[in-house]
Every structure is written in structure tokens, then in C-alpha cells.
């Protein structure tokens with residue numbers, strides 16, 4: 647397949663590019679506002695092309711009429727969109743609409759896998775969120791994601807594209823540096839201590855629950871969406887709550903202790919951040935993933951396994 651990845655210099659873009667470029671059957675265009683690297687050590691680097699460009703201004707030049715599928719990963723994360731409202735709106739909404747329009751005119755019907763988020767939900771929420779709960783975001787980021795989900799639904803209903811909006815759980819354990827996401831500490835509290843560094847946990851509540859998915863499981867679910875029959879969800883309801891597991895801060899500390907050693911716990915500092923707490927507390931902590939599981943999406947076996955996978959990847 648000929649596949650475009652936007653936001654390809656970012657974490658998930660690089661993760662997926664690595665997988666696609668280890669399979670000889672794909673050609674991949676990596677695009678980002680920063681020059682996207684071709685992941686090191688892939689089996690078929692010759693199947694990748696890279697394009698540095700801003701989707702706000704150059705979407706038409708980036709898309710290609712031979713595309714079979716597009717993973718839309720570009721974006722400004724949750725605390726970034728909260729700090730800079732205009733930047734969040736322009737990248738998360740305007741650039742996405744530009745991309746969808748460019749695709750609609752250049753390669754009509756193309757499969758578009760849009761990266762949405764559990765942040766589309768806000769309080770009040772039931773203990774377990776089902777697909778029928780109405781999203782009421784409490785962040786600019788969540789509001790921008792729900793606008794784009796609506797665009798994906800509408801462009802699909804009009805048969806301009808074949809869209810799917812995947813509402814990702816928080817991805818953990820994420821490699822690399824801390825990010826502007828309010829959820830950044832949910833990877834940092836494993837990653838930084840394993841690297842001998844301190845991590846500040848911005849919420850002083852070890853029973854605080856999060857809905858998480860490992861990078862490995864996310865990649866499985868992203869690849870599955872490439873093959874999902876177009877009619878597996880209704881034409882005007884393209885959003886899918888991707889499976890996750892519910893993990894408390896204490897569960898994460900226990901996994902760190904078990905896999906990294908007790909001494910690593912000393913590198914965790916709990917210090918409430920009033921800017922982050924309302925965003926964190928607005929997110930759901932548990933979902934009913936019956937629909938996604940029936941479509942073939944997977945969930946992690948345990949958070950401990952995700953930590954082990956991360957440690958082995960170092």
C-alpha cells in the first residue's frame with residue numbers, strides 16, 4: 647500500500663513508520679513540519695520518502711493521487727493547546743481540514759486513520775464509559791479532536807474519504823523526552839527513573855486512575871485499521887474507542903519497583919500542579935470496549951508487561 651503519515655517526526659509516527667518500513671509491501675511518505683527521519687535500522691528504508699512541510703499551508707503539495715491510506719498524526723498536544731489556543735486551533739483543526747480537503751480532491755475515497763483521543767470526554771462521566779456516552783471535552787485539545795471527528799464522519803458520509811477516528815488511550819510507556827501533554831508524566835514516571843532521572847508526578851493521589859495502552863498494542867491496532875472493512879462501522883459514526891487498561895499511580899509505582907528495582911522509587915516526586923490537575927481529572931478512567939474488541943482491536947495484558955517491553959527496548 648502507498649501510505650502517508652502526517653506528524654511523522656513525532657512519537658507515534660516514528661513508531662508506525664518503523665513497522666511499515668519493515669514490510670516490503672508498503673511505500674511510505676513521512677511528512678512533518680520538522681524534517682522527519684527515516685527510522686534507523688528498518689529493513690526497507692528505500693520504500694520511504696520524506697517531506698518537510700506545514701499542513702496549514704502545503705497540504706495540497708504533500709498529498710499524492712496514488713495514496714491508499716493516510717495516518718493523520720500531526721498535532722499540538724493537550725497542555726500545548728491549552729497554553730496557546732490559536733496554535734492548537736490552527737494545527738489541530740485548520741490543518742486537518744486542509745488535509746481532508748486535499749485528499750478529497752486528489753485521491754477520493756482514500757482511507758484516513760485519524761488520531762483522536764479519550765480527551766474528547768469530560769465530566770460528568772459514568773464509572774465505565776460506553777460508546778453511547780456523549781463527549782463533552784474540558785480542554786481545547788479535546789474540543790479540537792471532537793471537531794475533527796465530526797469532519798471525518800461527514801467526509802466519510804459524503805464518500806469523500808473512508809475515515810476512521812481512533813480515540814487512543816494515553817500511550818505508555820512512551821520513549822523519548824517529556825512532552826507538552828498533561829499526561830506526559832504517565833510515561834515519565836517509568837521512563838525517567840529507569841534512566842536514572844527524576845520525574846515529578848503532578849497529582850498527589852496514588853489512587854488516581856488512567857486509561858493506558860502500550861506502544862506495541864497501539865501499533866497492532868493501527869495496522870488492524872488499515873484492513874478493517876469500510877462498512878464495519880456506520881458511514882456517519884466512524885469513531886472507535888481503542889481498548890486500554892485502567893492503571894492507578896500506585897499500580898505504576900509497583901510495576902516500576904518490580905521491574906526497575908526499589909531504588910528507582912526515590913526518583914519520583916509527588917507535587918500537585920494546579921494547571922494540570924483539572925485536565926487530568928476530567929478524563930475517563932475506564933471504558934467498555936466491547937465494540938472495538940469485536941472488530942479485532944487488542945488491549946494490553948498488564949501494565950507490568952508494558953514496562954517490561956519498554957525496558958527490553960532500551
Ligand SMILES: NC(=O)c1ccc[n+]([C@@H]2O[C@H](COP(=O)([O-])OP(=O)(O)OC[C@H]3O[C@@H](n4cnc5c(N)ncnc54)[C@H](O)[C@@H]3O)[C@@H](O)[C@H]2O)c1
Pocket residue numbers: 652653654655656657658659677678679680699700701702718719720721722723737741761762763764813814815816817818825
Ligand atoms: N501519545 C499519546 O498518548 C496520544 C494519545 C491520544 C492521542 N494522540 C494523538 O496521536 C497523534 C500523534 O501523537 P504523538 O504522541 O506522536 O505526538 P507528537 O507531538 O510526538 O507528534 C506530533 C507531530 O505533529 C507535528 N506537527 C505539528 N504541527 C504541524 C503542522 N502544522 N504540520 C505538520 N506537522 C505538524 C509535530 O512536529 C510533531 O512531530 C496526535 O494527534 C495526538 O493528539 C496521542
